[in-house]
Amino acid sequence: MNSQIILVITLNFIISLIGTLAYSVRLVGVRTGKIAVSFALFNMLMLVSRIAVTFQVPILTKYVESNPGAGDLLIIFNIIILISGVATVFGAILIPTFQRILYKGVMSFSIDRSLSKLILHSFSKSGIRYIKECVSVPAKENVRQISYRKLPKRIMVYNLAAVALITVGSLAPIYAGFLEPDLRATCITLSPVVNGIATILMTIFIDPQLSMMTDDVIDGKCTQEQFRLCVIGLVGSKTIGTFASLLLLLPSSYLIVYVAGMI
Template identity: 65%
Template sequence: MDKQIVIVLILNFIISIIGTLAYSVRLVGVRTGKIAVTFAVFNVLMLVSRTAVTFQSPLLTKFVESNSSSNDLIRIFNLIIVISGIASVVGAFLIPTFQKMFSKAVNHFSIERSIPKLILHSFSKTGVKYIRNSIAIPVKESLTSINFKNLPKRILFYNFISVAIITAGAFAPIYAGSIAPELRATCLSLSPIINGTATILTSIFIDPHLSIMTDDVIDGKCSEEEFRGCVIAMVGSKVVGTFMALFIFVPASYLIAFVANYI
């Protein structure tokens, strides 16, 4: 396999895991009582994710420019999406471990008030020991205790659609450039428009609902168990939405090429 694709797969794995772990950040904020600090610390991981995206796109675009075989490209893109889905599943299993580690990081940051010191502490003997002791395996009760009747099904559906669009939208403009090589730059420039649809869903429906639930847990209007069930369901919808991108990737690519030809 081409070295560029191997790097893209590794970067995409990291991006997808961080994206999955992001759903549990609000739970950590509720448990520590430090919601603002929790998001401030998580921004370090988001910085890693954004950096990975920055390198992933040009590497993938360069590979497409050097390989004109349509069938080979579709297989490569499908592989990348499958790896995204697998990474989402891995991220879901890592959530219990992440919550323990991240809670400790938030509390440590509240004392030291320094991200560099927090990073250095993570690599210290004490930090490594705590990371090792934080390893936790998901328990079956986490799923069986969920009250599916109380889950916000509309929000879960929006999240499913949003994830599918974002996943396919990250790669469809690049593949569309191979469908219409003379319009490659135009196809790539349409990427923000596609992802904008998912951003609208997230900003108007998903994030506000989760924010309200977070406040309700703190105010005692919603139980932490109910909130945890919602987070688990959101992670599940993300996993399904990621794999759904396999079915909409090619149609989305041709749609982008069509739009690029007529704007």
């Protein structure tokens, strides 16, 4: 496999992994009562994700331009999506470990109020020892006790659709440019339109509900168990949405070609 594709797959894995871990930040914020600090520390990981996104699209576009006659391009794009799904599953498994590490980081930062000291401590012997002690996997008992009837199905559906659109949002325009080389530039510029629809879904239907539920937990109107169930539902819908984007890649690409031709 081409080194460019390996790099894209690696970057995509990082992006999907961090995106999945993001769902647990609110849980840590609720447990510590320091929601703003929790998001502030997590933003360091989000910075890594944003850098990965910045390089992913140009590298993949360059590969497509350099291999205009590649017959296995659709397979490569599907592999990229499959790796994203695997990263999402891996991220879901890592959530208990990540919660414990972030919880400790939030509490330490609240006391020392020094980001540099927190980073240095993370690489110290005691910091590495604590990280090892935090390693955990979802307990089978907790999984069995999940009340699937109480899952927020409406939010899960919106989240599934948003995740599927975001997953193909950067890939479909590039593949559309491969299908119609004369409209390549127009197809690629349509990427923000696809991602914009996903952003609208998140901004209107998902984020407000999560924010209200977070405040309800802080105010005692909602239990942490109910909130945890909501997060589990979102992680599950993200996993399904990522794999579901396999079905959207080809139709979305042809739709983008059609729209590009109509503009």
